Amino acid sequence: MTAALGVALAGVPVLVAPPQDPPGTADVVVVLGPPQAWRVDWARELVADGRAGAILLFADDPAAVPLCSQTAPVAVVCHRPDPYTTRGEARTLRAEMSARGWRTATVITAAPNVLRARWVVGRCVEDGVQVVGRREDIGLDRWVMRYAWQAGGFVKAALQRGC
Template identity: 50%
Template sequence: MSASRRSPAQRRKRRLWRGILAGLASIAAVVAAGLPLYVFPPVSSPEPADVVFVIGPPDQWRLDWAQQLLAEGTAGALMISTPDPDAESLCAADEPNPVECARPDPFTTRGEARWLRSEMAARGWSRAIVITVTPHVSRTRVVFDRCIPSSVQVVGRSTGLNLAKWAYQYLYQTAGFIKVALNPGC
């Protein structure tokens, strides 16, 4: 049947299906484009560094991983970015390695990078390991590379991310990349 012979209801139904298919194709394209950025960013095993830096939020798995790196001798000091330094038990504990806790200003990835840059300069550190969640690795790397001329390794894990959290991370990290593009420099 030619397009002119279709009823208005058939034409609406056809347009609806085309819209649905276009929407699904767009979602698939966004998911595919995000795979190398958010799901499978290039990461390697942490190499020896002066400090391991847990950027916010300081989830327990991040803190555990940082303590493991300290115990293995991979790093000699710990920095924790937290909205409430007084609430973090590691910040108040008597630890064998130096622990610095603060709420960077601003409390953003850029603020965290500036704080690390300042601490590295003040302490003579040249290498750092930054721990974050996997979807944040690529954007963290871009921001920290802009702020710190020395070697910063960004590592991450996808602990506890279900489909809804992955969808949220895609949106959040994409918005973050737009912000990074609009605000060059450190």
């Protein structure tokens, strides 16, 4: 019991309150999948505040995301990365940054994914990327599931090499 509590508490700074700065300015704001409404809204807020000039959004089915088919005052680029994983998103981000001349990006994700996303994206894009997240109001059962998912994701990332 004590060991389980120790493991759970060790995850708090990694999953619940990861270290991060507030979003800065960037060429593009990136919405890691899934494109939940709060993530898309946050991306729109950053653009409206002048903190980014474009949105890059990742979704399993971009056609099902309203922002991907709407005319927007800024460029909106939607992709289903292959594979549809954080690593696939990072590779697609690198390709889009190169193709579009973007030098900086603010990546939006959920708080439990901030440190792992920063690690995985950093393997593909060495400079100019900031990863930020927000905590979602979810129950303890979902936090347990997120903890397990992210722990598995860290192990998978540790076993992978390069971008």
